[in-house]
Amino acid sequence: xxxxxxxxxxxxxxxxxxxxxxxxxxxxxxxxxxxxxxxxxxxxxxxxxxxxxxxxxxxxxxxxxxxxxxxxxxxxxxxxxxxxxxxxxxxxxxxxxxxxxxxxx
Ligand SMILES: [Zn+2]
Numbered sequence: 001x002x003x004x005x006x007x008x009x010x011x012x013x014x015x016x017x018x019x020x021x022x023x024x025x026x027x028x029x030x031x032x033x034x035x036x037x038x039x040x041x042x043x044x045x046x047x048x049x050x051x052x053x054x055x056x057x058x059x060x061x062x063x064x065x066x067x068x069x070x071x072x073x074x075x076x077x078x079x080x081x082x083x084x085x086x087x088x089x090x091x092x093x094x095x096x097x098x099x100x101x102x103x104x105x
Contacts, residue, residue: 003091005029006098013091020094033101036093043089048081 005011011026022032052074059065059073 003087005031006034006095013094014087018087018090020090029098031094034094034097036090036097039093040086040089044082044085047085048078051081052078 002009003013005013005024005026007029008024008027011021011024011029013020013024013031015021020031020034020036023030055077056070056074059070
């Protein structure tokens with residue numbers, strides 16, 4: 001799941017943290033039509049939500065830490081996982097859209 005152009009695999013896919021370049025700087029592929037929409041965010045919500053709930057319940061059941069420790073740990077875990085997963089998933093969605101549209105034509 002690289003953040004590279006789905007056609008040439010050379011040009012940068014993103015111009016910012018999550019902004020898709022309007023066109024590939026390497027091969028000129030028009031990337032404006034490949035909008036991932038809310039798809040990556042939904043997957044991140046499901047994955048991070050499940051992992052954080054399972055983690056919080058497991059931590060509580062095993063060690064019974066004070067609640068302030070939960071308030072310290074879980075926001076960091078949730079924000080970290082979200083930032084780690086959102087960009088690669090968005091790149092994968094753009095890649096899948098490019099592949100499916102390219103074969104359909
Ligand atoms: Zn390219």
